[in-house]
Amino acid sequence: MAVLIQGDLNNVLIEKKPIDMDKSEWDRLDKKALSTIQLCLTKTNNVLQKVLMEKTTFTLWKRLETIYATKTLVNRLVLKQQLYTFRLKEGEHLRDHISQFITLLKDLKNVEVQIDDEEQVMLLLCSLPHSYKSFRETLIYGRDNLSFEDVKGYLLIKDKLDNEFSSNSKSDR
Template sequence: MTTTRFEIEKFDGKTDFELWKAKIKAVLGQQKALLAITDLTKYPKTFTDVEKEIIEVNAYGTIVLNVTDNVLRQIVDRQTAFDLWNKLNEIYLNKDLLNKAFSRKRFFTYKMDYAKSLTENLNEFKRLSLEFRSIGDNIGEENEVFILLNSLPDSFKDVKATMKYGRKRSPQKQLFQQ
């Protein structure tokens, strides 16, 4: 049996929690231990106690080994992978009113940074979009595109206008394009 190694940056409480969670879920899926972060009552009845224990140990170890010490100190008292996972979500997916308001403001007022590349700006926008959705809000893809267009610098004003309002074609041009 071969062992596959996964390199995941340890979660330190400052980096993108949603992306870290997606990576950990992928690893747990590869280990066939994804069930461990769900409710224990959802385990199939056919699983033996030994199988459940193997899944639990793999999941618990994966989570513990992929957080930094300062994060681990906040969750170390949890006994199961399910409890670890829920505590991390409770701490880092804080959905209180102030956090929601802050996330909404950052998302709706995002402006691209001239000093960053287009790829870096798009990554930042996508991160804000995922964060916005994680608080339970969903504005739809069309509105998200509109917000992205509005984040473009003023030097893109012609592109923005064309994308937002389209370009009316004359009837003669429409005939030639058919």
């Protein structure tokens, strides 16, 4: 949605063209919005394949909503399972991991599943591999609570420092 808004294309998410708009202008905007969404989906090829046959932005958007935003029990359970089994593998980028974690939280919120702040903290910290054990222990030692935003911030700072240290180590060789 943000990409469509940025391109001033979100107005084509309606089923029929506005009365005061020229058909050729409507078709141009619709094709532009449709291709914008398709380009955003190229990273998730399996999703793109499910919606590639849609011919209008409206039908594509509705199809994506049925895939991602249905509030069925099955969808909620699948998303919860993805969140509770989500793990950072050694060597993967922490920044990407946090971004994917936040996406899972947003997907759950879209299907009306609320994960409170303390549980978000616990799930994020538990998703980290064994190499983060001392960091995790240092972070929680002597605290009664931590906010998700605080933990995310500490992890991003650690990631930045680790990357700088790694870069400096390579240049010293």
